[in-house]
Amino acid sequence: MGYFALRHRQWHKLQRQYQRLQAVPQGVGGPRFTLPFPAPDTPLSACRILSLDFETSGLDATQDGIVSMGWVPLAEGIISLRAARHMLVQSPAPVRATEVTLHHILPEMQLRGMTLDRAFDTLWQALPCPIILGHGTVIERTFIGQYLARCGLPEPPFIWLDTLKIEQSQPDSRGMVHGSGASWQLAHVRRRYGLPDYPAHQALVDAIATAELFQAQMYRLFCLHTPTLEQVYLLSR
Template sequence: MVKKLLSQYLKRRNLLSQNALTQRYLVIDLELTGLDVNQHEIVSIAWVKIDNQCIKISESQHLINKEVKSLEQSPVFHGIVEDTVAKGQSLHSILTQLSRDFSDHILVFHNAILDWGFLKAALKNANISAQPKLILDTLHIEKKRLTCQGAEIKQDDLTLSACRTRYELPSYHCHNALTDAQATAELLLAQCHQINRGKEVKVGELT
């Protein structure tokens, strides 16, 4: 047990010391029926890969959970309707596909507390053992950056859209899990370049 914990600690310490721009990332976004992990559901999951600063759009996925019981406001917010759900996949199948890349990618979310909270619970319920090597949160990165600058952070300053505007990234008019995953991937790269200012940025500087 001690050897295992020591090995995990050394791997993490080594990862945190590496160049952030040369890493492989799995950027994930979820569409949910609400914010409570105990009563709401995952409607869909999308992910985009980044490899050595290159966003691999051709390898992106956006999969619908055909088992969702109630769409709530999803048709309004995400455009997902009953017909779309019927053509989806089981949540277990989606989670199995997603978790295959956990071991060799750093996971990235915008608001990891929410999305990883739902994913972790879903993985546990599906009896899928998947331990990410590291989780980054673009919301946390931005909050930390603004705090270091002494900026006053208002209520909506850390939304995905507001963060992207700060880096002069284009606005996406269609909001679904896939466009938000891509938008988060672009934001992460912009944050890395803003932080490093021509110098190498370590993974640990993003945590």
């Protein structure tokens, strides 16, 4: 099978998953998207994207928990700070001292947070379509997948856009991927675009910082031309 045929087959698979998900009766948990599944040739400027970040008590989704969520929508190329959201989450998993020094969320602060179910319900309501943006999306993908599996729910056909993968896909970055001294942390990649430093490991701040980096990447890569969703999706793989 040729590359382009395989590529479109993968997209149609996601579309079929989306259609099956929309057929699930109302009242069953999980995201309920309100917009049609986007076509691969949809201009990026016409897409509704949610920049998402989790802070967690560790890296193992089977044992650790989410301690905070932050997100900000992008629509028509504009970051909508008015619709941004940050939530503390009650995590049953103990938070390690090393993690507390990163995100500064103490156990007593978590007690005032949302339950995990309510936090995810709030997140699902903020997702009109399945396009999620992140910087190194492994944490978000695995913790969402673990939550859905624990609830007995199918994995939605999310379209993950990843500023880390986009950066690593560029010709001037490929030699750095396995090189010593290369840093792909969000703050370090932002500096390559002349973007300011923000406090790290705060979910909403990281979501906003990722959205800004994404816009800078799109301008550098495509300048005044509007890429398609599929073009950016392929750079994120």
